Amino acid sequence: MKNTFTVNDLSPLNLSIDDVDYTIVGEYTTNIYATDSSGNIANKEIKVIVKEPTINIEQANISLTVGETVTLNATVQGASQTITWTSSDTSIVTVNESGVVTGIKKGTATITASANGIKDTTEIRIQSNQGNNTGNTNKTSNSSNFSSSKGNSSNNSSSSNSQSSSSGTHHHTMPIGNMGKCFNSRNELGEYYNDVVNKWNSKADSGEITEEEYAKNCPAGYEAWSCATCGKWTGNFKYTPIN
Numbered sequence: 001m002k003n004t005f006t007v008n009d010l011s012p013l014n015l016s017i018d019d020v021d022y023t024i025v026g027e028y029t030t031n032i033y034a035t036d037s038s039g040n041i042a043n044k045e046i047k048v049i050v051k052e053p054t055i056n057i058e059q060a061n062i063s064l065t066v067g068e069t070v071t072l073n074a075t076v077q078g079a080s081q082t083i084t085w086t087s088s089d090t091s092i093v094t095v096n097e098s099g100v101v102t103g104i105k106k107g108t109a110t111i112t113a114s115a116n117g118i119k120d121t122t123e124i125r126i127q128s129n130q131g132n133n134t135g136n137t138n139k140t141s142n143s144s145n146f147s148s149s150k151g152n153s154s155n156n157s158s159s160s161n162s163q164s165s166s167s168g169t170h171h172h173t174m175p176i177g178n179m180g181k182c183f184n185s186r187n188e189l190g191e192y193y194n195d196v197v198n199k200w201n202s203k204a205d206s207g208e209i210t211e212e213e214y215a216k217n218c219p220a221g222y223e224a225w226s227c228a229t230c231g232k233w234t235g236n237f238k239y240t241p242i243n
Contacts, residue, residue: 012037020048053078053116063125064093064103072099078116086112093124106204128201128218175234179222182232186224189233193222196237215240 018030028048035041058073072095074083085095092107101111103126112121176182183189200218203209209217216239224235 017046020050025050025052051077053118055083055113055115055118055120057111057113057120057122060122061125062101062122063127064101065127066103066105069100069102072101072111072113072122074099074113074115074120076115078118080116082115084114086114088112092126106201108205128197177223177225177234177236179235179237182227182234184232186226186233189222189224189235193219193235193237 014035015032016035017032020028020030026049028050030046030048031043032046033041033043054075054077056075058075059070062070064070072085076083083099085097085099087093087095087101088110089107090104090109092104093101093109093111094104095101095111099113101124103124106126106128108123108125110121110123112119179189179192181192183192197219200209200214204211204214204218218239219237220240221238222235223238224233226233
């Protein structure tokens with residue numbers, strides 16, 4: 001119910017209220033007073049409810065790649081709507097005053113949003129962007145591009161025979177890449193590549209392997225090509241040179 005005061009002579013009113021400690025959560029009964037310019041006073045008993053402030057980050061457990069950004073949002077209930085954003089490790093993840101998070105290097109960090117003396121957190125995982133290098137295809141389905149390392153397939157049947165795979169009985173017009181297998185589609189090849197990268201990422205994250213082992217074994221990209229006869233795909237993993 002809305003509390004109102006009626007003024008008959010339209011004189012100015014001063015309103016005051018008994019002190020309430022708004023820093024303590026609870027329900028209080030207090031009085032509000034209206035005083036006119038003639039000194040007449042009216043009062044009304046009112047109920048004041050002081051609630052806990054709240055803050056909630058809307059996004060949770062986010063995964064980004066190195067260099068990728070995302071804007072976090074938080075809902076605040078309290079006297080102040082100003083949010084302070086911090087990162088537990090700025091060498092892995094940074095966050096600015098607007099909640100924009102940027103991946104710096106592979107790892108995991110916690111982002112904290114604070115307001116009115118309380119906070120909420122969310123975990124940010126930064127993955128290597130090596131697994132996104134799926135556009136490194138520099139070959140087409142033209143069969144002349146595939147047989148160059150073995151010679152022309154029409155003039156070298158023995159080489160062609162060595163290039164056949166268990167996925168078909170014909171002779172492929174291409175060499176099988178260092179992936180060691182053929183795939184039904186380019187997408188299937190890309191999924192296999194991502195599975196391999198994720199496997200090595202998991203081993204590195206768990207400490208199962210060293211950084212040197214990770215750099216040596218985790219592909220940093222790939223090239224892919226298809227057979228002109230059957231349309232199967234194969235490819236080569238690309239690795240980062242180790243000095």
